[in-house]
Amino acid sequence: MVGVGVMGADHAARLAHRVAGAALVAVSDPDMGRAAAVASAFAGVRVVASPLALIADSGVDAVLLASPGSAHEEQVLACLSFGKPVLCEKPLTLSAASSLRLVAAERALGRRLVQVGFMRRFDPSYTRLQSSLSSIGRLLVLHNVHRNVSAPASFRSEMIVRDSLVHEVDVARWLFADEIASVSVLAGLSSRSAPSGVRDPLVAVFRMAGGGIVTTEVFINSQTGYEVRCEAVGERGSLFVDAPRPLPADFLSRFASAYDLEVQAWVSSCVEGRAAGPGVWDGYAATTASEAGVRSLQNGGEPVAVETPS
Amino acid sequence: MVGVGVMGADHAARLAHRVAGAALVAVSDPDMGRAAAVASAFAGVRVVASPLALIADSGVDAVLLASPGSAHEEQVLACLSFGKPVLCEKPLTLSAASSLRLVAAERALGRRLVQVGFMRRFDPSYTRLQSSLSSIGRLLVLHNVHRNVSAPASFRSEMIVRDSLVHEVDVARWLFADEIASVSVLAGLSSRSAPSGVRDPLVAVFRMAGGGIVTTEVFINSQTGYEVRCEAVGERGSLFVDAPRPLPADFLSRFASAYDLEVQAWVSSCVEGRAAGPGVWDGYAATTASEAGVRSLQNGGEPVAVETPS
C-alpha cells in the first residue's frame, strides 16, 4: 500500500481482514509516523520509506495506491515498469496529458495491469441498477445527486469537480456505455456553510456522444449527510439508486460494501492474472471530462467539449 | 366559461358542483355541439355562440377562460374592458409582446382582475413545501421531473416548452420569489415512443436572477404515468414533492385538489372584490421565459437570456 491517509487506512484494514487471497506486507507514506502506526496495527507489515522502493520490493506482488493524485503518474509508471498490478485510487492523475501517458505505457506493455478506483461500479445498489437497465428500454437521461456533510477549507471548487464529480463522470460513462462529449459546470448561489470563495453547490450537465444527457448536483457542504442518489430514465421507465436512511455520515460508511467488493475483485484478478473493473482508459476519459468541467466552471458554465482521442 | 375541451369540461363540473359562491350560467366554444353537451349536463346553463358575447353578457359576473392560448389576448382584453374578473388558463398568451399588452391593460385599469391558471400554487403538496422552505435555510437549487404517459402527435417540441415546462417556470419563480435570468433547453436522445420529429425528453436549466439554479426534465411520452416531482435544496436540507404511487393517469387526476382550491380561491376573490393567486405579471414572466426556452431549444441548447422589463 502506498498512502495511508483516511482512504488508505481503510483499505489497509480491508486488505488485512476482509479480502481473500491477499496479504498486506508493506506500507509507505510521506508521514512515516502514520505509516508506522498503520503497519503496527497488523501482523507482519513493514514500513518502506519510499513509494518507489515499495513498488520495486521483491516481496510485493501488487500495489494499492491511495496516495494523492499528484503522485499517481510516477507511481503507476513504476508499477508498469515492474509488471506489477496496481489498483490506483481515483482520480487517475490530475491532467489528461498525464493520464494519456499512462494509457500509452500500459498499451506498450501489451497487457492490462491498472485498475482505477471507481468503486461505485461494485456497489450493490449501482450494479443492481446497471443490470436492470434493459428493463427500461434505451437509456435517455441520468440524474445524480452527490452531497457530503462538509469538506475541509482546503477543498476548493476545482476539487469538487476533480474529486467528487469525477464519480458521476465514471457512472455516466459506465451506465451509458458511451463517452462524454461536453461538460458544463454551473455555479450559482453558494451555501454560507461553504468556505469563503468555494462555489458549492455546483450543477453539472454532461452531453454524451450518443446524445444522452446527465444532470448532477454536487454539494459538499450540505450539512445533512452523505447522500448519493441516481435516477436512470429510459424509454419505458426509470430506475433509482436511493440513499439509505438515516443518511450515512460519509463515503466510507456508505460505500463500505463497494470497497470490499472492488478490492476483492482486484485481488482475485491479480491472483488469476487477468484484469478487472475500470481500467486506465476509464481513468483517462474521466480526467479529460474533469478537465473540461474545471474549464467550464472557470468560464461561467459554458459547455466545454471533451477531447476524446481515437 | 369559454372553452369546454378536456380542461374546460373539468372546470365546468367544478364550478357547478364543487365550488362555493359560483353558478355556472353560460358556456361558449367554437365546437357548438361540445358546448351544448356541457351545458345540458348542468341545470340552467346557456350556450352563447361567441366568446365575446359571453364576456359582454350582463348575466355573467366573471369569466373562466379554458380556450386555446392563441385566443387569450383578445378574450382577456374583453374581460378587462367590461371590468370582469377572469381566470385565464396557462399559458397567458403565446408571445411576450402579447402578454405585456395584457399587463399594460390591467395596469391602466388600476386594479387586478386577472388570475392565471398556475394551479400548482394551490396544490397541497406544493404549498406544504413552499411553507416549509424556511426550515432548510436559503433556497439554492431546485430539481424537477415532469412526465406524462403520452401526448398526441400534434404536441410538438415547442409545445413541450410552452405548455408543460411553463409549470416549472412558474414553480421556480414562486419558490425562489425571484425572476428567471436565463433558460437552456437541451434535447438529447429522443424516445422512440415520441412522434417523429418531436424532441422528447427535454432537459431545461434555469438560472435565477439571484443565482439560484433549476433543473427540469420534461418527458411527455414517458409511457409510465403522470409523474411530477420536485426537490428544493437549501443550505440546511432539502424538501420533496413526491409523486403519488401508483402513478396517476393524468394531470386532472393528480391535481384535482389543486384545481378545486384554485377555482375556489378565484371565486372567493371575485365575491370579495379582491385579487388572489398568480396574476398577469406572473403570466407575462412565464411567457418570456418560455419564449427564451423555445429559442434555446432551436439553438441547440444555448442559454438564452430572459428579458425582464422594469
Added chain:
Amino acid sequence: MVGVGVMGADHAARLAHRVAGAALVAVSDPDMGRAAAVASAFAGVRVVASPLALIADSGVDAVLLASPGSAHEEQVLACLSFGKPVLCEKPLTLSAASSLRLVAAERALGRRLVQVGFMRRFDPSYTRLQSSLSSIGRLLVLHNVHRNVSAPASFRSEMIVRDSLVHEVDVARWLFADEIASVSVLAGLSSRSAPSGVRDPLVAVFRMAGGGIVTTEVFINSQTGYEVRCEAVGERGSLFVDAPRPLPADFLSRFASAYDLEVQAWVSSCVEGRAAGPGVWDGYAATTASEAGVRSLQNGGEPVAVETPS
C-alpha cells in the same frame, strides 16, 4: 351546524367558503360565546341556543353534527324525525346499542338520511388505492400506521380506540368490503410522553369475516407529526398510502382535501335527494368493532368477537 369546536369550526368555514350548493345559516354550541364567534365570522349566520331547536328550525334544510359522540343519538334521531339529511361526525355513537337504534330508526323511515364522517373514503390517496385494488388480485392483508404528535391528557386509552382506531376500522371494512369478525388491541410499552395511565402506542389486529387480516399501530403521542399510512397486500403485489413529507401537523391539514370532498359529496347528495358515502350501518358496524376493541384492551389483548346482527 351543531358543535363548533376545532372540527366544527373547520367545517363551518368549509360550508361557508368551499362547498357548492350550501349556505351556512345557523350554528349551535353549548359554549354560546364560541357559537357567537363562529357565527359572526360569516355573513347571515344565526346562533341557535339549543341543538334540537336548530334541527327543528324551518330555515335549516340539512344538519352537520360536529358535537361530541355522546350527543349524537338524540341529535340524529331529531334529524330523522324531521326528515332532514344529516352528516354526523365519527364516531356515530358511543355504544353499539345506541348506534343500532339509529339504524332501526332510519330503516323505519324507509330512506337514507344519515352520512357518517369517515372522511378517508374521500381522500384522494385512499380513493386511488381503493380504485387500484383490482391490480393486486385478492386483498389479503392490510397494515396501518396512525400517529399524532400528541394528545391532551383527557384523551384516555379507550378514546384511542373509539376516536382514532375507528378510522382504521372503517378503512378495513371499506377496502375489504367485508365485516370485522374479531378485534385484539394490545398495549405494550407506553411512551413516557403519554399522560400517566394512558396506554400508547396500541397495536390492533382485526380478523375480517372472510379471512383478511389487518394490523394497525395507533400512537397518539408520537412526538413526530401526523403520520397516517396504509399498505394493502394482495395476491400479486401491494399498494401504499404514504404520509406526505414533511409530516403535516395534524389531521385538519393532512385531510383537508378529504373533508372538502366529503362535505361537498354530502351537500350534493342533499340537493339531489339521494344518499352518499358511508351510512348509518357503517357507523354502527364501526361502533361494534370499537366496543370489541375496548373490551380487548381491558382484557389484556385477547381477541374479542364483533357481534354482527343480520
Added chain:
Amino acid sequence: MVGVGVMGADHAARLAHRVAGAALVAVSDPDMGRAAAVASAFAGVRVVASPLALIADSGVDAVLLASPGSAHEEQVLACLSFGKPVLCEKPLTLSAASSLRLVAAERALGRRLVQVGFMRRFDPSYTRLQSSLSSIGRLLVLHNVHRNVSAPASFRSEMIVRDSLVHEVDVARWLFADEIASVSVLAGLSSRSAPSGVRDPLVAVFRMAGGGIVTTEVFINSQTGYEVRCEAVGERGSLFVDAPRPLPADFLSRFASAYDLEVQAWVSSCVEGRAAGPGVWDGYAATTASEAGVRSLQNGGEPVAVETPS
C-alpha cells in the same frame, strides 16, 4: 463445509474467493455428485464422504454447517467435541430441547465455539438502524415485512415459521435486547399462488418480555420480489430498513453483503480465538420462539408463551 445446496454453494464461493484468513479445504454432502461439483470449482478442495469425518479431519480447523436443520445437533456436537469453531446456518436445530442440549454442551466446554447464521445482524442497513436506535428514544414497537417471490411446494406452513419468520425472531431479540415472551401466528386468507394446504401469508405478533410489541407479515409466495422491510418505532421517531428497488430476486442477492460480512467476522474470530456474532443461546431462544409460533399457528393464532429457562 458441510452441505453444499443453494446456501452452501454460495458460502463455498465466499470462503474461497471473498473472505480473508480462510481456505476452503473440504466439503461434504449426502449428494456426492453435488459435493464433487462444488469441490472441483475451487483449487485444493477435497470431498469427504461423511460430515462427521470432515469435522474430525485434522486438516479442518473450523466448520461451516449449511446442512439441513435436522442434522445440526449431531454435527454441532461433533464440532464441540473436537473443540472446533462452527458457523451453523439457521435454524440452530428443529426443537427447543435439542437446541438446549447444544447450549449445555458449549457451556460445559467453558468457551464459545458456535456462531449461528443470523446474517441480518451483519447487514449494513440493519446495523445502521441498530446503531441509530438511541436517536429515537426507547424502542416500543417493531414492524416487519418478509416476502419471497415463491417457494417450492415442499415448503409447508410450519417451515414458514421455522425458516422464514425465525429471522424476525432474531431481529426482534437483537433490536430490543430482550427475550420474546409470547408468540401468535395468524393465518387468514391464503394466496391462490401458495401450494395447496399452505397458509400463506402469515401475520405474527410477538410480545417481548419487557413489553415491546412486534408485528411481522411473512408471505413466501408474494409473486413480486424478495422484499424485507423493518420499521422500528421509538418514543421520539421511527427508523426504517427499506427494500432496495427494483426488488432483488432472492435472499442471496439482497443479503450478499451481509453474508460476506458474517462469514468474514466468523473467520476473523476463529483466527483470533474469540467468539463473534449471535451464539448458541440466540439459536436456542429463536428455536423456542419458533416452536411457540408453530403451536400458535396450529391453535388458530392463540398466543403461546415462550418458555425461557434461566
